[in-house]
Amino acid sequence: MDRREFCQKTLLAALGAAIPALPGCGRRVRTAADADTSIPGISLDGAELELEKAAIKELGESMTGPVILSGHPEYDAARRIWNGMHDKRPALIARCLTPEDVSQAVTFARERELLVAVRGGGHSWPGKSVCDDGLMIDLSQMNTVTADPQTRRARAQGGALLGALDTAALEHGLVTTAGVVSHTGVGGYTLGGGFGRLNRKYGLTIDNLTSAQIVTADGQIRRVSEEQEADLFWAIRGGGGNFGVVTEFEFQLHPFERRLLTGDIIWPIEQARDVLAFYGEWSARLSDEMYVGPALVTPPDGSPSLIMGVLYNGDPVAGEKELAPLRKIGKPVQDAVTMQDYMARQTKDDETFGHGIRSYAKSGMVKEWSQELIDAMLDAYDPRIFLGDHVAGGAVKRVGELDTAFPHRNAEFMLVIAAGWKDPAQDEELIAAARAYYHALEPFMGGYYDNIDFDGSKAAGNYGPAYARLSKIKGQFDPGNLFRLNSNIEPAG
Ligand SMILES: Cc1cc2nc3c(=O)[nH]c(=O)nc-3n(C[C@H](O)[C@H](O)[C@H](O)COP(=O)(O)OP(=O)(O)OC[C@H]3O[C@@H](n4cnc5c(N)ncnc54)[C@H](O)[C@@H]3O)c2cc1C
Structure with a gap:
């Protein structure tokens, strides 16, 4: 590496870590370059490993982004x-800035059989x-999103956030499911x-994925699409992070009017049985433009409520008309469905x-909204x-069961049961409460959404008929x- 290249790489590293470069062309602070001893690591199957000082330094020098070690001022924030x-x-945090950085990091781990986490x-709920x-x-630093109004495509780097995807697309009057x-x-969510x-109008986010760039375990940087490495492209549309590190996602965008009819309608929980019974029949006939998602929520200083989150992606007059029957059920304590900006809703x-x-x-x-499900939801509800x-x-269901690796095309709803708290002393109690509620609803469920499950470890069963092909491509x-x-x-x- 010549001096110019070295300085460039070091500068990029300093930018990536937001650490000022030191005079004399940027010596890094407590990064791989400063490793003065070997450090302990752990192998893929849990055995102890030693990561040699020279190898850590070499990894650091091969990357434009920094390799952060414990003791670095950004280590705690980065982990x-x-x-x-x-x-x-x-043991090491490889803060990648380019696909080549990712390739170096992947190769380093593979050669040592070192345990790898991709952020x-x-x-990730289960961490x-x-x-x-x-x-x-x-x-996290590979977070740029660009949108091209001509081709109606967006390109999001592997560490981009959904807000950046929405923002880039909306700037051109375009959108995709987020x-x-x-x-x-964008990374874990899309995969x-x-x-x-x-999604009722445009399908799941994977249904809008047109191509991706992925670094596979052999360190190769590949472009995948329907035309190129089609098996791998199929597998990453639902198969999660199993197949490599995706460094760029390319999405199809759709023309979109960002001011639209959206907001929440709220009923006290005492009225929930009637409203949810009506919802079951009514929602089965809704247009693809209409999205109405129920939630049972108890605010910290409030009483248990049923909230219907509404969004109509189309002519608001038609939206008002389609929504009218729901508004007549019971006596909502709040109806805040009005014309709003999509981004305000999304944030x-x-x-x-x-x-x-x-x-x-x-x-x-x-798959089915039944009276028994409603009874279980309300009888077992825990504030x-x-x-x-x-x-x-809608569009989610119109994609064939095995057209992508996402296995639950027939489902009408994806229920999320969650608890959130601050005090670690409450961990046990609240996890148990969430599990108990989940078990009350489990008889009405068929499989789960991989992206939202704390202890989902039954990949084979959950992927159903897609699993054999996934396993082959993984191999x-x-x-x-x-x-x-x-x-x-x-x-x-
Ligand atoms: C507050 C909150 C709101 C949510 N809302 C929704 C929602 O509206 N709709 C929905 O479908 N899901 C939602 N989810 C679930 C979400 O899709 C998953 O948690 C998802 O895994 C998050 O992706 P991430 O990149 O932020 O996660 P990470 O924690 O970074 O990664 C999650 C998994 O994906 C892998 N991964 C991440 N990026 C890449 C990449 N570029 N290449 C390869 N592997 C990668 C990781 O290794 C890990 O296995 C939500 C989750 C939370 C916590």
Whole structure:
């Protein structure tokens, strides 16, 4: 490496870590370059390893982004993820700035059989994006999103957040399906499927994925699409982070009017049985433009309520007409469905689901809205628990069961059961409460959403008929199961 290249790399590293470069062309502070001893690591199967000083330095020199070690001023912030329950300490954090950086980090881990965690937006409920004593491949600085109004495509780097995707697309009067909390990562969210308020019209986020760039376990940087590496492209649309590190996602965008009819209608829980019974029949006939998702929520200083989150993606006059029957049921205490900006809606819950809360969640796919389900929801309801509902159907259901690796096309609803709290002393009590509520609803569920499950470890059963093909592709691209901190698919031999 010549002096100019060295300075460039060091400058990029300093920018990535937000640390000022020192005079004399930027010596890094407590990064790989400063490793003065070997450090302990952990192998893929849990054995202790020694990471040699020379190898760590070499990794540092091969990357434009910094390799952060314990003691670096950014180490603690870098290892922290959204769910405050997970307090893990990686041996190394490779803060990647380019696909080539990712490739170097992947190769380093594979050659040593070192445990790897890949961090996109860091919103993994079960904390799969961080690990003790392994290598964290940190994509948080690879967070740029661009949108092209001519081709109606957006390109999002592997560590981008959903808010950046929405913002870039909306600037051109375009949109694609994105989830309901804007600080969620595009990476994990997309690879698991991607539910949002527009999915009845445009499908899941994976249904809008047109191509991706991925670094596979062999360190190769590949472009995948229907035309190129079609098997791998199929697998990443639902198969999670099993197949490599996605460094760029390309999405189809759709023309979109950002001012639209949206907001919440709220009823006291005493009226929930009637409203939910009506909802079951009524929602089965809704247009693809209409999204109405029920939730049972108890605010800290309030009483249990049923909330219907509404969004109509189309002519508001038609939306008002379609919504009218729901508004006539019972006596809502609040009806805040009005013309609003889509981005205001998409960021409304950002604070409620803020970083650092301790949280436990489970999910389940529901094919049918029945009276028995409503009874179970209400009879077992626990005010400490949040019950949310992502509505599917529409365009989600029109994609064939095995056209992508997402296995639950027939479901009409995806229920989310979650608890959030601050005090670690409440961990046990609230996890138990969420589990108890989940078990009351489990008989009505068929499988779960991989992206929202704290202890989902039944990948084979949950992927159903897609699993055999997934396992074969895993065997082809990740035979050593390097990418195992996810809803893990066993590589076929
Ligand atoms: C507050 C909150 C709101 C949510 N809302 C929704 C919603 O509206 N709709 C919905 O469908 N889901 C939602 N989810 C679930 C969400 O889809 C998952 O938590 C998802 O895994 C988050 O992705 P991430 O990149 O932020 O997570 P991370 O913690 O970074 O990663 C999650 C998993 O994906 C892998 N991964 C991440 N990025 C990459 C990449 N670029 N390449 C390869 N592997 C990668 C990780 O290794 C890990 O296994 C929400 C979650 C939270 C916490």
